[in-house]
Amino acid sequence: MFQFFLKRLAMLVPTFIGVTMIAFGLIRLIPGDPIELLSGERGIDPARHAELMKQFGFDRPLYQQYIDFFVGVLQGDLGNSIVTKKPVVAEFLTLFPATLELSLCAIIFAVVIGLPIGVIAAVRRGTAFDHTTMGFALTGYSMPIFWWGILLIMLFSTQLGVTPVSGRSDLIRFYYENPTGIMLIDAALSGQKGAFADALHHLVLPTVVLGTIPLAVIARQTRSAMLNVLGEDYVRTARAKGLSPYRIIGLHALRNALITVVTVIGLQVGVLLAGAILTETIFAWPGIGKWMVDSISRRDYPSVQGGLLMIASLVMVVNLIVDLLYGLINPRIRHAR
Amino acid sequence: MKRAILAASIGILASLALANGSEAKTLVYCSEGSPEGFNPSLYTAGTTFDASSRQIYNRLVEFERGTTKIIPALAESWDVSDDGTTYTFHLRKGVKFQTTSAFTPTRDFNADDVVFSFERQRDPNHPYHQVSGGQYEYFQSMDMPNLIKEVKKVDDHTVQFILNQPEAPFIANLGMDFASIMSAEYADQMSKAGTPDQVDLNPVGTGPFQLVAYQKDAVIRYKANPDYWAGKAAIDDLIFAITPDASVRWQKLQAGECHVMPYPNPADLDAMSKNADINLLQQEGLNVGYLAFNTEKAPYTDKRVRQALNMAVNKQAIIDVVFQGAGKAAKNPIPPTIWSYNDAVQDYPYDPAKAKALLAEAGVTSLKTNIWAMPVQRPYNPNARRMAELVQADWAKVGVEAEIVSFEWGEYLKRSKLGEHETVLLGWTGDNGDPDNFLYVLLGCEAAKDSANRARWCHKPFDDLLVAAKRTADVAERTRLYEEAQVIFKDEAPWITVAHSVVFKPVRKEVKNFKIDPFGGHVFYGVDIAE
Numbered sequence: 001m002f003q004f005f006l007k008r009l010a011m012l013v014p015t016f017i018g019v020t021m022i023a024f025g026l027i028r029l030i031p032g033d034p035i036e037l038l039s040g041e042r043g044i045d046p047a048r049h050a051e052l053m054k055q056f057g058f059d060r061p062l063y064q065q066y067i068d069f070f071v072g073v074l075q076g077d078l079g080n081s082i083v084t085k086k087p088v089v090a091e092f093l094t095l096f097p098a099t100l101e102l103s104l105c106a107i108i109f110a111v112v113i114g115l116p117i118g119v120i121a122a123v124r125r126g127t128a129f130d131h132t133t134m135g136f137a138l139t140g141y142s143m144p145i146f147w148w149g150i151l152l153i154m155l156f157s158t159q160l161g162v163t164p165v166s167g168r169s170d171l172i173r174f175y176y177e178n179p180t181g182i183m184l185i186d187a188a189l190s191g192q193k194g195a196f197a198d199a200l201h202h203l204v205l206p207t208v209v210l211g212t213i214p215l216a217v218i219a220r221q222t223r224s225a226m227l228n229v230l231g232e233d234y235v236r237t238a239r240a241k242g243l244s245p246y247r248i249i250g251l252h253a254l255r256n257a258l259i260t261v262v263t264v265i266g267l268q269v270g271v272l273l274a275g276a277i278l279t280e281t282i283f284a285w286p287g288i289g290k291w292m293v294d295s296i297s298r299r300d301y302p303s304v305q306g307g308l309l310m311i312a313s314l315v316m317v318v319n320l321i322v323d324l325l326y327g328l329i330n331p332r333i334r335h336a337r
Numbered sequence: 338m339k340r341a342i343l344a345a346s347i348g349i350l351a352s353l354a355l356a357n358g359s360e361a362k363t364l365v366y367c368s369e370g371s372p373e374g375f376n377p378s379l380y381t382a383g384t385t386f387d388a389s390s391r392q393i394y395n396r397l398v399e400f401e402r403g404t405t406k407i408i409p410a411l412a413e414s415w416d417v418s419d420d421g422t423t424y425t426f427h428l429r430k431g432v433k434f435q436t437t438s439a440f441t442p443t444r445d446f447n448a449d450d451v452v453f454s455f456e457r458q459r460d461p462n463h464p465y466h467q468v469s470g471g472q473y474e475y476f477q478s479m480d481m482p483n484l485i486k487e488v489k490k491v492d493d494h495t496v497q498f499i500l501n502q503p504e505a506p507f508i509a510n511l512g513m514d515f516a517s518i519m520s521a522e523y524a525d526q527m528s529k530a531g532t533p534d535q536v537d538l539n540p541v542g543t544g545p546f547q548l549v550a551y552q553k554d555a556v557i558r559y560k561a562n563p564d565y566w567a568g569k570a571a572i573d574d575l576i577f578a579i580t581p582d583a584s585v586r587w588q589k590l591q592a593g594e595c596h597v598m599p600y601p602n603p604a605d606l607d608a609m610s611k612n613a614d615i616n617l618l619q620q621e622g623l624n625v626g627y628l629a630f631n632t633e634k635a636p637y638t639d640k641r642v643r644q645a646l647n648m649a650v651n652k653q654a655i656i657d658v659v660f661q662g663a664g665k666a667a668k669n670p671i672p673p674t675i676w677s678y679n680d681a682v683q684d685y686p687y688d689p690a691k692a693k694a695l696l697a698e699a700g701v702t703s704l705k706t707n708i709w710a711m712p713v714q715r716p717y718n719p720n721a722r723r724m725a726e727l728v729q730a731d732w733a734k735v736g737v738e739a740e741i742v743s744f745e746w747g748e749y750l751k752r753s754k755l756g757e758h759e760t761v762l763l764g765w766t767g768d769n770g771d772p773d774n775f776l777y778v779l780l781g782c783e784a785a786k787d788s789a790n791r792a793r794w795c796h797k798p799f800d801d802l803l804v805a806a807k808r809t810a811d812v813a814e815r816t817r818l819y820e821e822a823q824v825i826f827k828d829e830a831p832w833i834t835v836a837h838s839v840v841f842k843p844v845r846k847e848v849k850n851f852k853i854d855p856f857g858g859h860v861f862y863g864v865d866i867a868e
Binding site: 161175282286 | 370469472578581750
């Protein structure tokens with residue numbers, strides 16, 4: 001197991017270098033001059049333009065800029081944002097907890113609802129429940145996030161008035177600092193009565209919106225994995241032995257089906273980050289998604305390359321963990337190759 | 338430290354609430370984006386100015402709320418020397434800087450603060466010049482480093498600006514955001530403490546509101562400055578709820594989660610005007626959208642061609658389609674809200690037949706050209722692509738075949754500045770309500786070489802008028818010169834002046850006395866909320 005772990009870890013090194021190159025190169029492939037964008041219609045005279053290019057180091061050959069970036073990365077310094085002039089790492093750390101909180105809630109929501117639906121649909125294959133839920137799952141999967149978010153806001157917030165429109169807390173009633181950046185924790189820590197419920201209340205719609213696609217995927221994957229397992233010999237044997245259906249499904253079938261489902265959940269991390277960009281914009285959720293979009297449109301090179309690198313690193317770490325978990329669950333994977 | 342700020346501000350808020358015996362009045366503004374920071378001289382975006390200069394700071398002179406009229410602020414009065422190069426400001430006495438957890442002022446605002454605020458930007462050797470990146474783009478782009486020779490403290494309450502040449506728009510420039518006055522005492526303290534950048538991060542100003550807390554991309558909190566020199570604001574707490582999406586802002590406004598929102602979607606305007614809880618305010622924007630002919634390239638060197646193409650465009654159709662009625666056809670390069678606007682100028686009528694005849698007279702029988710269309714929405718042009726298509730269709734009727742060209746925004750600005758276009762769509766939003774800020778910046782000879790003058794049009798008689806107007810401080814005389822310049826402009830036709838957009842601002846009915854700022858900003862001093 002330890003060897004497997006080391007191998008996996010060693011593979012991260014070239015991947016990480018590749019990621020730095022892509023993060024650095026991608027934003028530079030998009031046409032556009034950050035200095036021109038900063039000055040807008042007002043324009044900037046060529047001398048001042050050159051001066052600023054020099055100040056930001058953009059006048060140096062690309063390979064040198066890359067080396068500077070890479071050396072900075074090794075030292076934990078991702079440079080300063082062109083726009084806010086603040087360190088990219090600090091910006092990321094300020095915004096990341098919001099994305100993390102939302103993503104965790106969304107994945108929990110997706111698993112808690114998607115998994116049972118998938119299991120029941122598989123067991124009751126061909127029934128009205130199966131058709132209806134799978135129909136909904138397909139719809140949920142194809143729903144444009146933007147449209148879905150606005151639709152829910154219009155119905156639940158504006159018409160029915162049961163959920164807040166956007167934001168993370170009721171700004172007029174509550175005011176507290178954000179030491180952890182996770183609103184549920186901060187609200188609870190603030191000791192203000194009703195603050196936690198308020199924070200939870202604000203999470204409902206964004207969680208549903210961000211969780212819809214993963215929910216649909218998990219429900220469908222669970223269903224097909226369960227169907228596969230339910231057809232296996234050992235399930236038939238268990239049935240023949242007269243075990244109760246709950247034991248067969250819960251203990252034997254589901255446990256095996258879970259392997260596939262865990263993979264799917266792992267893969268959803270990337271989907272969540274992509275979905276977070278839109279969800280955060282709709283719900284004015286101060287996370288990294290919105291930050292990346294803004295930075296790209298302003299050609300804020302340091303923010304984009306730094307942000308991308310950190311997001312990619314995160315996905316790499318999650319993948320590593322999923323791989324290791326696999327190794328633990330299924331020894332065959334460990335010994336393959 | 339953060340805990341201390343929190344405790345202090347909660348304490349203050351609580352005591353204010355108790356003192357009033359009623360709940361604090363809170364106004365929530367659903368702003369469209371995060372500020373880049375809190376020092377307005379370091380940045381150029383409107384969101385930054387809304388969050389900093391317009392609430393936290395004051396300037397020597399300011400614009401009367403809702404107008405472009407200059408009024409005294411930290412300077413009570415000023416004199417200009419006869420040669421127009423020395424401006425002497427007499428400063429207001431008894432103005433207090435805000436007291437925050439990090440700073441307790443020991444003295445009132447004085448001349449040192451003015452000198453500090455300008456010298457920091459002007460002098461590369463000033464100890465504060467390099468703090469927070471050391472880029473003062475607005476100061477640079479208004480040509481202040483070349484204009485200001487010296488900023489001199491005469492006594493505690495008198496400051497002199499000595500200029501290299503007379504510059505009448507100078508007073509208006511000092512009303513702009515970059516000219517906000519910071520505390521020299523605070524800067525000294527922070528400098529001694531080894532944390533000079535705190536001056537920009539934890540702002541201290543003399544303005545009507547002071548910053549309580551900022552959570553990036555989420556919320557900015559202010560409370561009314563209790564010692565504000567012009568009297569405490571009517572609202573106690575001001576909250577910026579950062580809400581990037583326009584349709585969500587509208588939902589929040591309807592749900593009562595915010596009181597004022599900027600930049601509504603045109604598609605929502607109809608619903609807004611019908612909503613009983615909402616006042617839909619509107620005002621013509623301080624802007625102009627135009628199509629500039631590259632007057633260095635044939636056949637646009639010939640003014641008859643430019644005039645003809647002016648006549649060939651059906652402006653009203655553009656206003657109806659592109660602006661969906663939320664715009665007004667422009668005939669002058671400055672908007673009607675600016676003084677010296679010459680209403681006597683006659684615009685070219687829409688007359689394809691006459692346009693065709695005029696083209697023939699200029700010897701242009703078949704013309705192939707291009708129209709550059711911006712890739713982004715701007716306040717002066719909500720849909721440049723659509724506008725280009727309409728112009729293209731109109732020109733086709735007089736035998737001109739135009740191809741529509743577009744680039745990424747930064748690239749578009751750069752290439753059009755270099756004059757690669759034949760005709761280009763662009764526009765301008767005013768900074769200070771001075772006609773010079775439109776006419777000289779966009780059409781002066783100095784700007785015709787790779788700068789903001791996209792027509793690359795340098796017309797001596799026109800330019801002479803603008804320069805003369807710059808050199809005199811007499812407003813009546815300046816008005817006359819600018820009016821005359823507008824007549825020449827129309828006849829020479831370096832642009833098709835397309836439209837001035839109308840700015841809409843939905844506010845909830847309980848909001849009292851909110852005024853649309855012609856500069857596109859949001860000013861909350863003077864605004865009240867009905868209980």
